[in-house]
Amino acid sequence: MTINEKQDELISDFSFMDEWMDKYEYIIQLGKDLPLIDPKYKTDDNLIKGCQSQVWLHTDLVDGKLIFTADSDAVITKGLVSLLVSVLSGHTPKEIAESEIYFIDEIGLRSHLSPTRSNGLLSMLKQMKIYGIAYQVKSQQ
Amino acid sequence: MTINEKQDELISDFSFMDEWMDKYEYIIQLGKDLPLIDPKYKTDDNLIKGCQSQVWLHTDLVDGKLIFTADSDAVITKGLVSLLVSVLSGHTPKEIAESEIYFIDEIGLRSHLSPTRSNGLLSMLKQMKIYGIAYQVKSQQ
Amino acid sequence: MAHVPDIAAPALDIDKIRKDFPLLQEKVYGKPLVYLDNSATTQKPQVVLDTLERYYKQYNSNVHRGVHHLSQVASEEYEAARHIIAAFINAREHEEVIFTKGTTDSINLIANVFGRGVIKAGDEVIVSAMEHHSNIVPWQIMCEDRGAVLKVIPMDENGELIMSEYAALLSDKTKIVSVAYVSNSLGTVNPVREIIALAHARNIPVMLDAAQAIQHMPLDVQELDVDFVAFSGHKIYGPTGIGILYGKREWLDKLPPYQGGGDMIKTVTFAKTTYNVLPFKYEAGTPDISGAIALGAAVKYVQEIGLENIHAYEEQLVNYAVAQLSKVEGLRFIGNPKHRSGAVSFLVDTIHPYDLGELLDKQGVAIRTGHHCAEPVMDFFCIPGTVRASFAMYTNKEDIDRLVVAINKAAAMLR
Amino acid sequence: MAHVPDIAAPALDIDKIRKDFPLLQEKVYGKPLVYLDNSATTQKPQVVLDTLERYYKQYNSNVHRGVHHLSQVASEEYEAARHIIAAFINAREHEEVIFTKGTTDSINLIANVFGRGVIKAGDEVIVSAMEHHSNIVPWQIMCEDRGAVLKVIPMDENGELIMSEYAALLSDKTKIVSVAYVSNSLGTVNPVREIIALAHARNIPVMLDAAQAIQHMPLDVQELDVDFVAFSGHKIYGPTGIGILYGKREWLDKLPPYQGGGDMIKTVTFAKTTYNVLPFKYEAGTPDISGAIALGAAVKYVQEIGLENIHAYEEQLVNYAVAQLSKVEGLRFIGNPKHRSGAVSFLVDTIHPYDLGELLDKQGVAIRTGHHCAEPVMDFFCIPGTVRASFAMYTNKEDIDRLVVAINKAAAMLR
Numbered sequence A, B: 001m002t003i004n005e006k007q008d009e010l011i012s013d014f015s016f017m018d019e020w021m022d023k024y025e026y027i028i029q030l031g032k033d034l035p036l037i038d039p040k041y042k043t044d045d046n047l048i049k050g051c052q053s054q055v056w057l058h059t060d061l062v063d064g065k066l067i068f069t070a071d072s073d074a075v076i077t078k079g080l081v082s083l084l085v086s087v088l089s090g091h092t093p094k095e096i097a098e099s100e101i102y103f104i105d106e107i108g109l110r111s112h113l114s115p116t117r118s119n120g121l122l123s124m125l126k127q128m129k130i131y132g133i134a135y136q137v138k139s140q141q
Numbered sequence C, D: 001m002a003h004v005p006d007i008a009a010p011a012l013d014i015d016k017i018r019k020d021f022p023l024l025q026e027k028v029y030g031k032p033l034v035y036l037d038n039s040a041t042t043q044k045p046q047v048v049l050d051t052l053e054r055y056y057k058q059y060n061s062n063v064h065r066g067v068h069h070l071s072q073v074a075s076e077e078y079e080a081a082r083h084i085i086a087a088f089i090n091a092r093e094h095e096e097v098i099f100t101k102g103t104t105d106s107i108n109l110i111a112n113v114f115g116r117g118v119i120k121a122g123d124e125v126i127v128s129a130m131e132h133h134s135n136i137v138p139w140q141i142m143c144e145d146r147g148a149v150l151k152v153i154p155m156d157e158n159g160e161l162i163m164s165e166y167a168a169l170l171s172d173k174t175k176i177v178s179v180a181y182v183s184n185s186l187g188t189v190n191p192v193r194e195i196i197a198l199a200h201a202r203n204i205p206v207m208l209d210a211a212q213a214i215q216h217m218p219l220d221v222q223e224l225d226v227d228f229v230a231f232s233g234h235k236i237y238g239p240t241g242i243g244i245l246y247g248k249r250e251w252l253d254k255l256p257p258y259q260g261g262g263d264m265i266k267t268v269t270f271a272k273t274t275y276n277v278l279p280f281k282y283e284a285g286t287p288d289i290s291g292a293i294a295l296g297a298a299v300k301y302v303q304e305i306g307l308e309n310i311h312a313y314e315e316q317l318v319n320y321a322v323a324q325l326s327k328v329e330g331l332r333f334i335g336n337p338k339h340r341s342g343a344v345s346f347l348v349d350t351i352h353p354y355d356l357g358e359l360l361d362k363q364g365v366a367i368r369t370g371h372h373c374a375e376p377v378m379d380f381f382c383i384p385g386t387v388r389a390s391f392a393m394y395t396n397k398e399d400i401d402r403l404v405v406a407i408n409k410a411a412a413m414l415r
């Protein structure tokens, strides 16, 4: 699936849920499926410090594709990371760098999450795209 | 006239005036009749410093009666002093010390004057009564 | 499982009180709001809003120096509010009541003027381990500036101050003690009478951070013999932006001024400026006139209901909350003080408070999560934060019940 | 007798504007109010009152750290107000806009942090001879505390700064220059571009006390290249208790914090506290949330009418006032600046300003008398005070005409 196909699938999954509590239920479930970061990468370098919870994010280049692993001390945050990882992991640096992420707005996450959470989500996304750009540059060198 | 007769006369004079501008006209007129303090008594000791205007007050004991003279840099203040002087001047220290001054409230001065003015009026009254008490004590010694 | 006490017929009519607060009638995500973030700020009764509106529609004007009618009315109402508050805390003189921006401003004021007027290098200031940042950082800033030392009364696992350690900290170097009356993060009511008595035995003044006390229990500054008290209007049903510093005249008269500006001076020349008398000496610039007057209205509202009544009712309510929350599987309280007021802090299993908070919010229950501006308390308990439910006179049993239901639902999702 | 200019068809509809201000519809002593005390404080448009009411009825809550819905809405609205004000003064970044209590608070903040972060004994601070006490006393307090020296730019008989003397005062010892953009007692508009240019030529920062400028003329901090600006919300149609400090990031980032407390810290331990980023570093404690949001509404209201339009209209109005007042027998202006804004100060014969003020008040005309918190200005002119009429965008020709009639009537009584 392309990044956009994955996004569209997520949007469709969420569209079946009317209640925000159901959406959270789903996000939390996704968090449990998040490919966990190897503890040795749980370093300060890989830490994205939010206001109230923390996120560790790591990436490996495997067969020309970026594989993301992550973790968070908060379960909902983990679910949100998981959304991003499921959409972006397994794509080439170029695809990631050039991707346009619209599912966050479409699902209504940005307007429904607390601003600190949605800011956190955006800085995670930014970090993943930076990895995309960095690996792209590296491969061109 | 006794102090109270003088007060009642003032109350009656003022009761004929409906408009506050007329009452001020009258107060200003009274100010012009104020027995002026001898310049040599215009000392810091005799100064009652208000917020926006100043009052000098002096008293002499003549034939067992206190005679007040005063001045102010503001005309309305002078008129207000004049009201007090006209009521209290020429009475014995005892009469002054024991007097109950009700015309200020009855005329509505307290509620109509700016608080700084009416506070000024009250501190002037206080000063005059202190003179009354002081001279009373003196004469008993 | 703990015994659940009944709420006895309260001396106050909570249903009627709730109707006085427009915001309590609001819905959040389509659900009736359960507002349990009262330690952060309280909602306002209609009479406070009406007072604000009347001020701006009928007599808004700058105070003190105006000869004109509006300015006179505004000045009178502003000073009347000071009298109301002075009576409320039983200040000996209304001039001992200073309008500030809030608790933080009041504490900074005292820290600053002590720094400039009293503290020498090597002197000590005592606070406690359970202070709000607002009663730590001003003293840190001042101590750094003056070369003084900040000492800390430690607390125990229950979240209570260790009084023997406090006694041992007091010395001739101690220049002031500043402690919270009630902890905002733990709900602990500190033994302020004892704290004051021990300090006064050495002629050391005491400041009480009453931000979490003033709305919950009667506070009599003369009976306590306290030297300084700070509190915020917005936590006692008044508007934001206004607060109170109470100080004994003997102290405020001799301490240097804080901010400089209009109204706080007697005369100004470039050569020499002399300062005004209390309370104006500490009220530089145009004050928050509408805020002060509306705070007066809020305090009057509280007085009409009666702090004794509020205190009695809230005590039952807190007990009920503790009892009900105890029944939640995996819930543990952070802080188990003997005397508790206004708030309960807790965690459920290993659930992150932030997750719990978010799912409570989505169920219409507003609580606060995080360190509650008391990081040293969180460090002490080695936790990232807590979930805190905090109460006001309008909180009712249903609020607590809905909180418990919401926690159970959220916890089930998060486990 | 001076020529009386007509007020040209104004770009603004004053009648409509007046209807927006509930207090202007009031009567005083049975007479329609003529409110000419706008330099002291302005009246508020209905939209500001509505904003306050909406805040308290719909989303009152503490800001910044709450996960719950109300707190999020309150935080967003609070920050939105900051953005409005940043755009209004064209700040490069909205983080350069700090909410304070008012002009006095803003100036005290800068005086204090300069004192702690920059000033050494023997350093100098420059203010002017026409400053409000709020731009004198904070510097006096700081200079006394730090052993620094306050220097004063003198003025001439017209009430204008003597710029050559200013240039001569600047030296390597000068650490900051702080002057009024517009004098509140004289109405003088100071040559701030020149003042800033001369200071910057020596790398000296400049603070503008814009309390009497912000409501009368467009102010662009980038175009002026000014380092700090202070103003009060209540003088620009906003509520009391809120004000603004603008500061260039390069300065605010390196200066030490002012007050300590909640929100202004990153982490707190008793060993070491690190401070938050701008703007929070300078906003300790719960801010005046409703005040900030309502100030945002006031500024938006001003923007919709347009400061250029307001400026053009008020200029005509001031000219009209000067012309009409010139016709009053025995009236002399205190201060005859070439550039005047917002206010005229005067005396009539030897009539005490206090007497005149009282009789104007009784005729429904609210003006201010006294030293206008600028005693050095009164000392300079050897007068006890002045009568000051000051204007706002809602002041009209009738207000001026009624002022003149009232002065003539009062003067006749007082002569």
Ligand SMILES: Cc1ncc(COP(=O)(O)O)c(C=O)c1O
Residues within 6 Å of the ligand: C262, C284, C285, C286, C287, D039, D040, D102, D103, D104, D105, D132, D134, D135, D180, D182, D183, D184, D209, D211, D212, D232, D373
């Ligand atoms: C020029 C000037 N500076 C400072 C101030 C003080 O403003 P505030 O009292 O709102 O702090 C005023 C207000 O009168 C003023 O006119």
Ligand SMILES: Cc1ncc(COP(=O)(O)O)c(C=O)c1O
Residues within 6 Å of the ligand: C039, C040, C102, C103, C104, C105, C132, C134, C135, C180, C182, C183, C184, C209, C211, C212, C232, C373, D262, D284, D285, D286, D287
């Ligand atoms: C104990 C305590 N002290 C101080 C404060 C600070 O109050 P404010 O933010 O109103 O200045 C608070 C408010 O959270 C508090 O709970």
